[in-house]
Amino acid sequence: MHGFTPISSALGGALIGLASALLLLFNGRVAGVSGIVGGLTSGHADRGWRAAFLAGLLVGGFVLVSMMPAAFLPSARASWPLLVVGGLLVGYGTRMGSGCTSGHGVCGLSRLSSRSLAATLTFMGTGFATVYVVRHLLA
Amino acid sequence: MSQFIAFISGVIFAVGLAIGGMTQPHKVLAFLDLFGKWDASLAFVMGGAIAVYMPIYWLARRRLGGRLQLPAAQRPDRRLLVGAAMFGVGWGLVGYCPGPALVSLSTLTRPALIFGAAMLAGMFLHGRLGRR
Numbered sequence: 001m002h003g004f005t006p007i008s009s010a011l012g013g014a015l016i017g018l019a020s021a022l023l024l025l026f027n028g029r030v031a032g033v034s035g036i037v038g039g040l041t042s043g044h045a046d047r048g049w050r051a052a053f054l055a056g057l058l059v060g061g062f063v064l065v066s067m068m069p070a071a072f073l074p075s076a077r078a079s080w081p082l083l084v085v086g087g088l089l090v091g092y093g094t095r096m097g098s099g100c101t102s103g104h105g106v107c108g109l110s111r112l113s114s115r116s117l118a119a120t121l122t123f124m125g126t127g128f129a130t131v132y133v134v135r136h137l138l139a
Numbered sequence: 140m141s142q143f144i145a146f147i148s149g150v151i152f153a154v155g156l157a158i159g160g161m162t163q164p165h166k167v168l169a170f171l172d173l174f175g176k177w178d179a180s181l182a183f184v185m186g187g188a189i190a191v192y193m194p195i196y197w198l199a200r201r202r203l204g205g206r207l208q209l210p211a212a213q214r215p216d217r218r219l220l221v222g223a224a225m226f227g228v229g230w231g232l233v234g235y236c237p238g239p240a241l242v243s244l245s246t247l248t249r250p251a252l253i254f255g256a257a258m259l260a261g262m263f264l265h266g267r268l269g270r271r
Contacts, residue, residue: 005160009180012159013187019151020188021195026144028207031152033238034262041259042266052142054241056149061245063150064157071157072243076164076250078233083253087240089229090254091261094237097222098210101236102152104223105185110193111209118215123227130231131171 020107023053032103033057034094042095097123153242159184162243164234164250171231 020031027049029036036050065072078086094100097119099108104123108116160166160180169178200207212219230236233254235243240258243251 005180006183009159009183010187012155013184014191015155017188017191019148022148027141038262041263049141049145052145053149056146057153057241060150060153061242065245072246075248084257086229086233087254087257088261089225091258092265093222093225095265106188119223122223126224126227127171127231130228
């Protein structure tokens with residue numbers, strides 16, 4: 001559709017790295033989205049900064065939707081049962097596995113954590129396998 | 140102060156996800172489609188993020204040491220691997236991981252709202268049932 005976008009993707013990645021570094025330098029925290037938000041749903045004591053980070057994501061989203069709507073298009077094409085199953089798996093799995101693409105894939109790999117490497121290889125592997133099954137075996 | 144920093148970090152994080160292409164499920168699925176028309180772009184998101192974060196992390200560790208709150212666990216275990224495997228399947232089915240799913244709520248489109256609600260329910264469910 002839009003094809004290969006190495007420059008904008010690397011630039012976006014650098015901003016994610018910068019945002020994560022801010023959280024590390026000023027708050028001493030790992031910028032893992034599932035961990036930050038999961039902490040809100042499971043009654044952690046330190047809710048303030050978690051809620052603030054989530055608010056930043058959402059406010060950022062609202063501004064971006066009006067300024068660069070193409071960045072959100074087209075929206076996910078899955079049917080609603082698939083959306084529900086996928087959402088449950090992503091929510092439950094990232095909490096059970098202590099992290100997602102940000103916490104394991106960016107922060108954890110940067111720390112050279114063996115747990116994060118194992119987790120990243122695993123979710124990438126099952127992600128590749130899932131798309132292979134859906135697009136090439138079932139389609 | 141820490142809340143202000145966290146808010147700013149969240150905003151920059153959202154901008155990075157959108158510019159990087161992570162909020163376009165079709166692009167994520169094209170990245171995961173190794174055996175089809177593979178679009179490697181999103182590997183550059185991870186590469187760009189690590190290129191910035193990694194040197195800052197190692198400098199910070201030397202300077203700030205004990206003031207960083209880092210994960211305590213050291214070795215991979217079964218919970219980690221099963222959880223990560225489940226996450227990958229959900230990611231591959233729809234094309235949203237947690238950050239982009241939350242940022243995309245702002246589109247107020249049906250798929251983003253359904254997925255986001257289910258994801259938060261999954262997190263909540265784990266908080267209730269998942270502790271061993």
